[in-house]
Amino acid sequence: MTKPEKRDEIVRAALELIAEHGFHGAPMAMIADRAGVGAGTIYRYFENKDVLIADLYRDLEERIYPAMLEGYAPDKPIRERFLHLGTALLRYFINNPLDFRYLEQFHNSPYGAEFRRDKILGKKEGCDIFRELFEEGVSRQVMKELPLVILFALSFGPLLAVARDHILGFISLDDALIARTIEACWDGIRR
Amino acid sequence: MTKPEKRDEIVRAALELIAEHGFHGAPMAMIADRAGVGAGTIYRYFENKDVLIADLYRDLEERIYPAMLEGYAPDKPIRERFLHLGTALLRYFINNPLDFRYLEQFHNSPYGAEFRRDKILGKKEGCDIFRELFEEGVSRQVMKELPLVILFALSFGPLLAVARDHILGFISLDDALIARTIEACWDGIRR
């Protein structure tokens, strides 16, 4: 087994366990076990548990960004672009519930404190596309003239809540419901 | 020092520490220390840490509900009622950031798993008022015909996100901004 494969196994095991049982329910020994490596091996790839957790988070972001951008057409109207991004993100969460659960665990924990500013996608890559969209929307007077942070909240707030409800089984989202939900988000931010 | 005062000190200390550092970062000994009591004393008032955490949550709910209902006029139009409740809740969180942070910690943890369904205010009293409002709004065709769960998400999602941003200092909400935010939420759910 070569190096990157081992790292992947560790990351996968950690994601599963933490998503399912929280940080509390995922001791390093258990992660090592599930990954099929020795406990000490984890420390060859990650300095300590905090670093593992943070790296895992970054891995996640890098998976979400391309999923969101697939089929994205920057020259379409703002509304359509918003609907595309929102739908893609919500779909990603629904199709990757472990990722979603991990994200929630991470954000709501001391581990994620330093990353919190960045919301779902941080101020890095993934977020830029939304930021640009919002800035364009505001300047073109298509969206409400509200601080970016609030536009984010109006978009991601419902989106995350709805994803959680679906994953926890409180509701079952089909394509129609997803579309209507994202449209309702749009109603919240549009002029 | 009489009985209720000690209980209050413990509750206050636990709220502070848990809101600030999470459940993990608030050992019983530290809570006792901050409360100015012996470690064993906590167990005179709370059977164990889980019970302390759950009781703390219930205390919180009982403070939020009346704050939200103050000045509530059930005979006013649906929109105004929604704005009242949303504004009151957001204001409460802004004025009681510790309560808000605790609530978030609680919901996102095994402790709060059983309460999760109930969203912010549980399916108990506090939530009923929102549920009734939504049901009335839908049946009177003032609100979108969406599942209740989604209407909740469209309302509370942004509200909580905005509260978090304010408390973490990413934005400073004044009365005007609060009003515009809640109105944007309304735009999301209204027909």
Added chain:
Amino acid sequence: MTKPEKRDEIVRAALELIAEHGFHGAPMAMIADRAGVGAGTIYRYFENKDVLIADLYRDLEERIYPAMLEGYAPDKPIRERFLHLGTALLRYFINNPLDFRYLEQFHNSPYGAEFRRDKILGKKEGCDIFRELFEEGVSRQVMKELPLVILFALSFGPLLAVARDHILGFISLDDALIARTIEACWDGIRR
């Protein structure tokens, strides 16, 4: 409630709880509760838990001694005297299982270490009657010429074992079985 009554209640409660659940299962607070007194009150009558436990033991001894001597006729033959004492003791244990269980708990614990030498009845009063009997039996060549300690062992060993078995329900002793058991003990020590 006057002083001696309170003491009695404490002693009774402690006996019950310790006999039933062992020293481990009988915290001072529980004893106080069962006795209907405050936790601190126990310390007016007993310096600490060890003293309570030792005093309780002495109380017990003082109840057993007269029970054993009732109807004892020092001028009867040695065999008959032995049978009387053995039967009386076994009967006492069967009729007072709590006392017996406590005695066992006590002897087999660090608390009883210093008393162990004295066997069931210590080298005090209660034991003297047996010692005298054994000494007389040996010197009159009615009993085996064995060290007193061994004669004690041959008498009390089976007696206690049989009492325990009865109390734990492994056997049900009736008058006939009691008599035959004590007679078998006699066979063990007699010439």
Added chain:
Amino acid sequence: MTKPEKRDEIVRAALELIAEHGFHGAPMAMIADRAGVGAGTIYRYFENKDVLIADLYRDLEERIYPAMLEGYAPDKPIRERFLHLGTALLRYFINNPLDFRYLEQFHNSPYGAEFRRDKILGKKEGCDIFRELFEEGVSRQVMKELPLVILFALSFGPLLAVARDHILGFISLDDALIARTIEACWDGIRR
């Protein structure tokens, strides 16, 4: 230091401390200390304290049984067989006082409650040999026609008492005294 050596050290330390001070007087930390290992190390070999205690007991049984059967001749007369077993057992206790003290602690404790019925050696292997002997003795009319439980009591009761007295230094048993004691036990049960 390899694996079994560490386990052995822990078992030895636990045996010593528990035999000497009882379960209460042998905290895990103290056992670890005496064994020369870290506190957590014990838990690699024993799930928890209860399991350590029960395993220790089983270890003991497995040492006693063969010691008792060494040189045992099943075709010798019943009396001789009884004398052999009794002598061997008493000798074992005298030569292994720690084992004896541990056994007593164990039987008289909640830990040993489930094993109590089985007397010294449980109803497993070790005990069967005695049971068979008694059953044969009764059916051949060599022993008194008493319930097995009582025959056990008449045999083990004195044996254990005498072992205890020797170990506590109240008497010093030599070969002659051992023989005469076991013979006295035989007198108790024989016809």
Added chain:
DNA sequence: GATGAATGAGCGTTCATTCAT
């Protein structure tokens, strides 16, 4: 004198991390 709330040392146990193999 009686109380019982308060105490804190001490318990059994977990787990992130290390390091000899």
Added chain:
DNA sequence: CATGAATGAACGCTCATTCAT
């Protein structure tokens, strides 16, 4: 390199004892 046995600090919790009322 990879391992996993070993570690010990830190946790949640109990309970004998004290002392203000």
